Amino acid sequence: MKTLDKSRVNYAESQAFLAGGVSSSLRSAMKPVPLFAAAGSGPRISDVDGNEYIDYLLGYGPLLLGHSNPAITDSIHAALKCGTTFGLQHTGEFELARRLTEALPCAEQVVLSGSGTEAVMLALRLARAYNGKRKIVRFHGHYHGWADSIFTSFPSSDMRQFGSVLDSDNQIFPGTEGQSQQALEDILLLPWNDSAALEETLRRYGHEIAAVISEPVMCNSGCILPKPGYLELMRKLTEELDIVMILDEVITGFRLSLGGAHGKFGLKPDLVTIGKALGGGIAISAVAGRKELMELVGNGTVSHLGTLNGNCIATSAALATISELSKAGGAVYEQLEQTAVRLVEGIRRLLVKHGIAGIINQAGPVFHMMFTDELKVEDFASFNKRDAARYTEFAAGLLEEGVLVRSNGLWYVSTAHGDQEIDETLSAMDRALNTLRGG
Numbered sequence: 001m002k003t004l005d006k007s008r009v010n011y012a013e014s015q016a017f018l019a020g021g022v023s024s025s026l027r028s029a030m031k032p033v034p035l036f037a038a039a040g041s042g043p044r045i046s047d048v049d050g051n052e053y054i055d056y057l058l059g060y061g062p063l064l065l066g067h068s069n070p071a072i073t074d075s076i077h078a079a080l081k082c083g084t085t086f087g088l089q090h091t092g093e094f095e096l097a098r099r100l101t102e103a104l105p106c107a108e109q110v111v112l113s114g115s116g117t118e119a120v121m122l123a124l125r126l127a128r129a130y131n132g133k134r135k136i137v138r139f140h141g142h143y144h145g146w147a148d149s150i151f152t153s154f155p156s157s158d159m160r161q162f163g164s165v166l167d168s169d170n171q172i173f174p175g176t177e178g179q180s181q182q183a184l185e186d187i188l189l190l191p192w193n194d195s196a197a198l199e200e201t202l203r204r205y206g207h208e209i210a211a212v213i214s215e216p217v218m219c220n221s222g223c224i225l226p227k228p229g230y231l232e233l234m235r236k237l238t239e240e241l242d243i244v245m246i247l248d249e250v251i252t253g254f255r256l257s258l259g260g261a262h263g264k265f266g267l268k269p270d271l272v273t274i275g276k277a278l279g280g281g282i283a284i285s286a287v288a289g290r291k292e293l294m295e296l297v298g299n300g301t302v303s304h305l306g307t308l309n310g311n312c313i314a315t316s317a318a319l320a321t322i323s324e325l326s327k328a329g330g331a332v333y334e335q336l337e338q339t340a341v342r343l344v345e346g347i348r349r350l351l352v353k354h355g356i357a358g359i360i361n362q363a364g365p366v367f368h369m370m371f372t373d374e375l376k377v378e379d380f381a382s383f384n385k386r387d388a389a390r391y392t393e394f395a396a397g398l399l400e401e402g403v404l405v406r407s408n409g410l411w412y413v414s415t416a417h418g419d420q421e422i423d424e425t426l427s428a429m430d431r432a433l434n435t436l437r438g439g
């Protein structure tokens, strides 16, 4: 058995001073104890007890280039020589904005912010200011950050209290105690990947709907790809009905391609939100999109504030990330795809070998592994039929075998993961599945 004594002691001690002992509610779900990290390097992370793991949590997604990527850390060190933040403009901001407009097909202009949550808040505000309407369509099982105006219907398996859904009167519940119920009044919650429900709702309430916001791939609930034509229908209807189409690419942005999921799928939403991989582990996010909308920030119609927005540490990390991802004409993405496919195919073989029913949905270097008797997981309803408790137990088993994964089943792969890590991971999983079957 691995010793996790120091993590346990640190967790107990931190609970005295740090509310809940963690800095983001999801982290308390980790079994057998929220780990305390010591250091990360490439695809590996070590904890305070001296255990080493192959890391597929990857900071919940930002570490597309692995831990301590030298290009990113060097650029941060170089930036630090001049300071950290100025409250004045610096050239890194417009350079980054320019690179983003080159990379993201829908981006004519860019606004920089601090987190995915903030980027979504701004995108919703821009939409409402643009067309003067109020309602926002969002989908079951998608996650768009924890702001009062949008936090509902979040999959609950690795959170204590969340997971609100519509009740029988179609009332939308807040995602947490303390959240304003009124803030959700303008939300219309729909099943995703259901073209008929989308078309019916948009045609019926389009005169009241400011925006539709959607993850382009439902990464937060099963890594489910859009059905053919679904996002295209969303684009067509929103254009026709003067509704702003927002793709929340906080996970998929840079992870699926340098042009995000919308670049990969050949779509042009009005706005996208990106975060996570953009900063390679440093807090930064962006809203990008059509000039007509973005100009509302430019001309002062829409306020966008933030003390640390565009600080030079964050912009230098983002610029280094873009340079790395642009190398050799995007060869990085072929490598990421190959690594993820090799891993996923290996896991599928192991599930068959152990006689365990499971599904893995993959979108490039992100995939969701589920224990389920379903033949396909294509929507939120089938996603909810998975055995989440069994997976959480399995994640703890993998940790024991030296592989760190998120307890809800979502795996991230980085450019630092190579054949050796995949081989080690599959051997570790073989052992963990043995224990699971026996248990």
Ligand code: PMP
Pocket (backbone or CB within 6 Å): 115, 116, 117, 118, 120, 143, 144, 145, 146, 215, 220, 248, 249, 250, 251, 275, 276
């Ligand atoms: N949108 C999506 C699609 C996300 O997955 C997340 C975070 N997991 C967010 C928004 C919120 O981002 P942040 O945690 O940086 O606020």
